[in-house]
Amino acid sequence: MRILAALRWLIALFAAAVILLPVVWTLSISFKPPREWVAYPPRLIPEEPTLANYQVLFQVGNPVGAIAEMTRSAESVSRAFLNSLIIAPVATVAATAIGFFAAYAVSRYGAGGPLFPLSVLTTRMFPPIAFAIPLLVYFRMLDLIDTRLGLVLMYTGFTAAFSLWMIKGFIDGVPRHIEEAALLDGASRWRVLFTITLPMVKGGIAAALLFVFILNWTEFLLALVFSSRHATTIPVQVSHYAGAVGRFYGPQAALGIVASLPVVGAGYLIQRHLVRAFTFGLVK
Amino acid sequence: MAVDRPRRSAGPSLAALLNQERVFALALIAPLQFLLWFLLIIPTIIVLYLSLVNWQPIMGVDWWQAPFAWLGNYARVLQDRRFWEALLRTAGLVGVSVSLEFLLGLGLALLFRQDFRGKRLLTSVVLYPMMLPWVVVGLVFFLLFLDKGPVNYLIGRLLGADAPFDWYGHSISALGVIVLADVWQWTPFMFLILYSGLGALPKEPQEAALTLGASRWQVFRLVMLPLLRPIVFIAIVIRALEAFKIFDLVFIITRGGPGTATESLSLYLYLLSAVYGQLSYAAAMAVLVLVLVAMLTRVATKPLEQRAIR
Amino acid sequence: MATIILDRMRKEFGATVAVDDVSLEIPSGRLACLLGPSGCGKTTTLRMIAGLETPTAGEIRFDGRRMNDIPPQRRGVGMVFQNYALFTHLSVYENLAFGLRVRGVTGREVDQAVHRFAELLELEALLGTGVARLDLSTMQRVALGRTLITQPHVLLLDEPLNNIRPGLRETMRAELRRLQLELRQTAVYVTHDQEEALSLGDQIIIMRQAQVEQVGTPEEVYGRPRNRFVATFVGSPTMNLLPCRLAQDDGRLRLVADGLLFGAERWARAREAGPDLLLGIRPERLTLGSGGLQAQVTLVQSTGAEQVLELMIGAHRLKAVAGRDRRFSPGQTVRLDFPSPDLYLFDARTGEALYE
Secondary structure (H helix, E strand, C coil): CHHHHHHHHHHHHHHHHHHHHHHHHHHHHHCCCHHHHCCCCCCCCCCCCCCHHHHHHHCCCCCCHHHHHHHHHCCCCHHHHHHHHHHHHHHHHHHHHHHHHHHHHHHHHCCCCCCHHHHHHHHHCCCHHHHHHHHHHHHHHHCCCCCHHHHHHHHHHHHHHHHHHHHHHHHHCCCHHHHHHHHHCCCCHHHHHHHHHHHHCHHHHHHHHHHHHHHHHHCCHHHHHHCCCCCCCHHHHHHHHHHCCCCCHHHHHHHHHHHHHHHHHHHHHHHHHHHHHHHHHHHC | CCCCCCCCCCCCCHHHHHHHHHHHHHHHHHHHHHHHHHHHHHHHHHHHHHHHECCCHHHCCCHHHCCECCCHHHHHHHCCHHHHHHHHHHHHHHHHHHHHHHHHHHHHHHHCCCCCCCHHHHHHHHHHHHHCCHHHHHHHHHHHCCCCCHHHHHHHHHHCCCCCCCHHHCHHHHHHHHHHHHHHHHHHHHHHHHHHHHHHCCHHHHHHHHHCCCCHHHHHHHHHHHHHHHHHHHHHHHHHHHHHCCCHHHHHHCCCCCCCCCCCHHHHHHHHHHHCCCHHHHHHHHHHHHHHHHHHHHHHHHHHHHHHHC | CCCEEEEEEEEEECCEEEEEEEEEEECCCCEEEEECCCCCCHHHHHHHHHCCCCCCEEEEEECCEECCCCCHHHCCEEEECCCCCCCCCCEHHHHHHHHHHCCCCCHHHHHHHHHHHHHHCCCHHHCCCEHHHCCHHHHHHHHHHHHHCCCCCEEEEECCCCCCCHHHHHHHHHHHHHHHHHHCCEEEEEECCHHHHHHHCCEEEEEECCEEEEEECHHHHHHCCCEHHHHHHCCCCCCEEEEEEEECHHHCCEEEECCEEEECCCCHHHHCCCCCEEEEECHHHCEEECCCEEEEEEEEEECCCCEEEEEEECCEEEEEEECCCCCCCCCCEEEEECCHHHCEEEECCCCEECCC
16 A cells, blocks of 8 residues: 555656656756757756846846847847737736626526527637638728737637636526615616626636636737737747747747746636636536 | 516606616627627638638739639638648647547546645646646747757667757657647646546445445446546547647747648648738638538537437 | 454544444344434444444454455445445446446356346346436335345445335335345444334444444333433334432332322332432323323324324423324323333433333
8 A cells, every 4th residue: 555655656746747847947948058058968957047048038238249149139028028918918807807797698688699608619619710811801901910909809809708608607606686686776787797796706707817818928829910010929929039039049948938927927826716716617 | 587677666667677678788798799790700701701702912902802713712722732631630639639638637637536745736736837828838848859958868868879869850750749748738637627527426336336346446447437428528629629729839849840741730721821821712721620620519519418418 | 144243443533533432243144223313423333344434443353354454345345325326327237237247257147146136126127227217216226236236244224215205115124124134134224213223123223422322122222221312212202201309208219200209119229320310201101091190281293093192291291192092182181190110210410221
């Protein structure tokens, strides 16, 4: 029996290593000077740890030598960062709000017909590229290509359905008689929605916010297609670095790390406070 | 309707009240409906139209004036070798990835059924790959499999000789890296679903099976797995649908290369539409893919529907 | 079939003691009932016999062989659960065959055994049916067949008839008993229903709050309860208890219950016990007749075959049982006779029954 327990622990350790090491390796490269990037044999801990790679990202500091060269060829990620910091949260809040309202309408009034929730789910089934093609044509006409507004609209549209799906379950769980009592007391429907139902599904809304944020922050394909110079987002920036900057692995790694921080933070929040909501939505 | 009409001695008429309720519901769902129309329904119509005409932006005419080609684009797609290769390749990727994710996820779920030191910590660790942006996952694995990267180093140590294998130069190995990245990222998803599913299974039949003489392995195989089937099914279908759309990983790790050896369906569509500008052709292909996905989903979920009815 | 011995078994769940120093011997081929209110530890004890719970202390022996370290799958026990725990994805046939299949029995042997027990339990017609569609009593028969087919050393039943409606319950009870006797199957039956236990068991084990209160035959626990708890738990309607004290006048012992005198010569031990005593008599033993004490009827409940009367003697509430021949009504005055051989005496403080 004890052998089994030890074996179990070993496998767990192995699993943890496999999961952690790839990112740890990237982290390691992000702190390495150029000559160590592809040094052979590879070492986990940098001999001369440096923040230069991160500096390149934001074009700060006084880089010299090879790093100066990188800085010249690499573009600053500031714009991409700014864009993502605007687009993702705005789209997330919008999608969640729209999803919340719609979820309420579907739950309480069966709005949209009985098949509505299922049909909105299909938006996630199809490859986004299929929608990108006509949207290219469409957005060009509306002059929304390479704009933040365009991306916000798209992201909101594609994730609102998802947030509806997540929140609806929570709204279903709120007993109607509480709302009816308030209505009988003379409260308007809007009031009931905001002061009674909303607080009771706080957990679901928070979960939806975090999830949708992760989806929006990490979205790549649509951003790639619909942005060229102005509306670049972080994931697109990562691909620029991976392509244009060629073998400058240091800054690539640094960008990867920086790009992941917000969503890892969101993920942590999800785990910490909402594990129940997470599995509830997922298993349902 | 869901809500009882408030009884008041004097007040708005029944019709007015009904109206108010309906207006309310409509107002609530309006933004979503708008978005759906704007981003889904109209584009679908446009895509259908585009697929039936011959239009490329460089032609210089407005898209609604393009000449009709009817089913010509579709015929071209069906004869396009690159299309079939991408389709089969993507299907293969999905098959291998999802199978691996299922097996590994199941293994992890079984591991987690018992308590062990550091279980809570490991749970947090296990979940985070799903959170990372796909592009970052691609980047992370790209860095791992570089010529002089740690993987080649470790292999060299194991084999006793330096083996600077060019992972990205051969189609099989490049696909392998992509599969590995996908499995790394999404096994936690399978794990979560299977773990919750296992936990939700009723305990008594398992105990009954034990008392009847079944070994723990037999209990798992004969009593638990069969009951797990609907959940497993859903998980696999969901994951497979997502995996079918694979784009980010391929783009970052290999850009479809070497040549077109790792080109996924989404990547090909992307190139056709955003890079080559062959929008009509891409539209036809997209429609075919949509139809294919819809059919497969129907086929895959039919057994579920039947079970639900029973 | 095996003799089951529990030797000073103890089970703790964290800070809670579920089973406290329980020792039992269940002879081979007998049906023992673990009887008690919920939470008394009877189910936990049963599960320890099955091996589904590991004892914190104590030893279990089947036919003298120590079982503590042997997992449930190798103990040769058969367990029937309150919720049947059938394999819902399998047919009746496969449920019955399960225990044999996992042991590697194949083909004709399995088929013969399944048919034999299906016949025994009248399940022949349903062998191909999926168990999810069956009604509760049929499910229970399948659960029973599934365990019996493996010829377990001991059959363990955890309130198996709880979810069966009352009329059917008696029938199934009888069926169960018949089978058990026919197969000479050692069995342990857990229930909170004292009527069920008394009608089924060769041996009754009464438990309360993790401890054994009394072990005996149905006659023993009914006729000679060890303490107040057993006396009031067994028997329906509940035994009447009247608080009383010893009167010391005229050199003989007299019980004084609120001014009413009862002869107390039989209970020499009453003197050793505390001053507060309880006089007990079962409602069905009180005779309504010409002699005895005066009592007023407050409630009449008819169960068809008999009548249960609630009466007051002074400030004390009593119950009595009468046949159908006489008519009673609230407010009526009757005379209650307390036949001396049917009287019990309990120490009010310790609850212990005082016999001479």
